[in-house]
Amino acid sequence: MATMKYPKRLIEVDLPIKRISAHARREKSIRHGHISTLHIWWARRPLAACRAVICASLWPDPADDLCPDIFRKVAREQMTRWAKNNLHLLSEDSRSRFVAISKDEQKLDDLLELRAALLDFIADFANWDNSTVPEYLETSRLLTQVAHEALGGEPGSRPLVVDPFAGGGAIPLEALRVGADAFASDLNPVAVLLNKVVLEYIPKYGQKLADEVRKWGQWIKEQAEKELAEFYPKDPDGATPIAYLWARVIQCEGPGCGAEIPMMRSLWLAKKGKKSTALRLVHDHDSKKINFEIIKNSTANDVLTGTVARGSAICPFCGFTTSAKSVQEQLKNAKGGASSARLIAVRRDDPKSGERGFRLATDVDVQVAAGAIQKLKINIQAKKSELSLVPDEKVNPLPHSVNRLPMYGMRDLEKNNLPIKEYYKKAIDNQSVTC
Ligand SMILES: [Zn+2]
Incomplete structure (x- = not known):
């Protein structure tokens, strides 16, 4: 049986680890809207690193001989579009490369230059502030889809990211964000509940879920205060x-x-x-x-x-x-x-x-x-x-x-x-x- 040869993925040739790490460190101090505020989970993986690693694992290296032409073509179009329209969304670290591309599109005919542009894009997308920016989401999902189909995925289907020890749910969440499907499992029932909430309930119920949690949390608090007050008697000074x-x-x-x-x-x-x-x-x-x-x-x-x-x-x-x-x-x-x-x-x-x-x-x-x-x-x-x-x-x-x-x-x-x-x-x- 003939085995299909695959191109190396970007992660196998390079990854802007220093820039991704800086975003991962910064993410630790972010409270609003971050899944870490849902529940404490030890060994929580930074979303920044997961997002970057998933993109770089799903997308082939354009400079690899086996990289499908269609991926190179779409990647080139996308990076050119970013150079022309989205310079304001890129970091200082990436800007000089994209300014040069905006002046001379031929630069991206150099496949090493195209690889470098994709890695710059990944490094900037790792930034928490960019994680919900439509332009980043559209480009990443398009590249994921094109890579998947070009590498043998059924047209219209999506690549599957499987995380058997999903813990706090960072990897499946980021897989969904960049346009893959995700399977998450864990032996720990708390982890399973966390993943169900993050991946299923929040997308399905949205604000209604937040309102219900608030309402029932308040109810439990009031009932608990009533029933447990005798075990927490006030001090003589009122504390x-x-x-x-x-x-x-x-x-x-x-x-x-x-x-x-x-x-x-x-x-x-x-x-x-x-x-x-x-x-x-x-x-x-x-x-x-x-x-x-x-x-x-x-x-x-x-x-x-x-x-x-x-x-x-x-x-x-x-x-x-x-x-x-x-x-x-x-x-x-x-x-x-x-x-x-x-x-x-x-x-x-x-x-x-x-x-x-x-x-x-x-x-x-x-x-x-x-x-x-x-x-x-x-x-x-x-x-x-x-x-x-x-x-x-x-x-x-x-x-x-x-x-x-x-x-x-x-x-x-x-x-x-x-x-x-x-x-x-x-x-x-x-x-x-x-x-
Ligand atoms: Zn003693």
Whole structure:
């Protein structure tokens, strides 16, 4: 059987990586309209790089002997059109080349010059500001279509970009943008949901979807505030606690010590100029427990290192290092250590100053937490549904670099139970949301 020989694609001969990287870096600070604002996803790939890589992978190198003439012809027409009509849309880096082309169209008969013009176009298209400019979209989609058909694609069909580990959805999104079809899949259900929203729901429902998300988000917020208010009682000065900071504890295994060590990687609570806040350890030698003080406007000199380094715990009393293995063993025996954890500090919203700050935890906070646990137990006993009130899926028992729960004896998510989780689950169960 004869095998069809393909020309090299642009990405196999060259790519303006420096310019694309600059656009990728800049993209990180963009908030409005960027998919990164939909949901947090680690290892999110910059759209700039994906767009450039997809174009350069779908388009052949015009200077390759096997490049179809029709692609060269359309690419030449398009780049000439850009030189004549769209100079204002090009960057400084590209402009001199296109000005020269506008004065002498014959320049593009040199196939290396045509390749360079296409790479300039790709570098400028990587710019976030150009990602929705009609001229860029039209040219890129036309070149994708011509390349696809010229290289054997069925007329009228589109090339297919397949991303089996699509994650945050950058590659399939950019494939659609430049005129390809996309298949996206992922093992992680969060990634699948992200891709469905980005690739299917937003194009299909548009503003209606945004309105519904806002409406139901507000509804959940109001209901949650009503039902959870008793677990976030206002401070005497009117400020509202918004987060409770806990630390798991282990016992120092230093000879003759046995002190309680709160496990804290860092003693910083906030590290933002004048709002910098940190904890200071106060040793209670009688009880061999650590108490805390809050340092406001703290500087690096005021703040000591935490009590945890690479999984092992350093005793603030005797300086002994309890090994990571022993720490894991202790927490394993304590089923993760959530029930013996210490409430350390409270983050709060001050309505008068409008600022968020911290205070130390008090006995009242501890009672409130105990009340929340009690309420949860009552609700669990009273529940009629077969579904658990809190997520209780088994976690993968094999520990690895991402899943560290089993290492510390946590076998299911229930051990991390919180009234908030329970609340959202219940609220959503009780309300059939339709949009
Ligand atoms: Zn010790």
